[in-house]
Amino acid sequence: MKNANWPPLVRVQHWLTVLLMILCIGAVWSHEAFDKSNPMRAQLMQLHFLSGGVIGLLTLLRVVTRAVVTGPVHSTTPLVTLLAKAGHLGLYLLMILLPLCGYVAVSGKGLPINLLGWLEIPPLPVSSGVAKVFKELHEGLGNALIALVALHVAAALFHALLLKDKVLQSMLGRAAE
Ligand code: HEM
Ligand code: HEM
Numbered sequence: 001m002k003n004a005n006w007p008p009l010v011r012v013q014h015w016l017t018v019l020l021m022i023l024c025i026g027a028v029w030s031h032e033a034f035d036k037s038n039p040m041r042a043q044l045m046q047l048h049f050l051s052g053g054v055i056g057l058l059t060l061l062r063v064v065t066r067a068v069v070t071g072p073v074h075s076t077t078p079l080v081t082l083l084a085k086a087g088h089l090g091l092y093l094l095m096i097l098l099p100l101c102g103y104v105a106v107s108g109k110g111l112p113i114n115l116l117g118w119l120e121i122p123p124l125p126v127s128s129g130v131a132k133v134f135k136e137l138h139e140g141l142g143n144a145l146i147a148l149v150a151l152h153v154a155a156a157l158f159h160a161l162l163l164k165d166k167v168l169q170s171m172l173g174r175a176a177e
Pocket of ligand 1: 050051145
């Protein structure tokens, strides 16, 4: 009999990404609350770089995982399945592109990128003009990701609360076999 739940490895990767995303976006949004003389501002940005970088690496691992494991098949229309697949693909693409654009954006200063004193990453050899373009691209894609995540969460809640089907349960590991 086919499994009604997503495999445990996919579920762990999914919910770990959600936690890291809360950290990543929470850090970049809250750094604005501190003025430039406060070291907390730089530390929150370093937390943003670190959690964002880990999201990128975890996403690459998820792509490999998803190439070898299959998810549950939900009884829904082909159009809904297509929309869900397109949404998931968009999320994957953005989670890979965002850390790359962010890396180019912070390389413009020509200084090593400090990750909370745990790790230092050398900057890429890019001009400040190129870095500025990538900073804007990063901000635009970051906002697109937030919008797509909001749609994704709304869809999950729509399934759980209105359609009352097993879609959300399958990612929580609670769908009946
Ligand atoms: C999946 C991972 C990431 C996500 C979802 C993400 C998301 C965001 C968001 C939403 C913003 C705020 C955009 C705005 O102000 O409108 C932002 C800003 C920024 N991010 Fe990221 N980011 C990620 C990874 C990274 C990485 C790895 C780096 C660098 C190594 C980075 C560097 C920056 C920089 C420099 C800013 C501009 C902050 C400012 O000056 O206000 N990001 N990011
Ligand atoms: C940072 C936020 C999130 C991201 C980036 C994200 C990403 C993804 C991706 C890529 C998938 C496809 C399955 C996979 O390859 O792992 C997925 C599936 C799913 N996500 Fe999320 N997710 C996020 C947050 C959430 C939240 C908060 C919920 C619940 C309220 C949720 C519920 C689900 C469900 C139910 C599925 C399974 C859909 C299906 O079986 O077709 N996700 N998510």
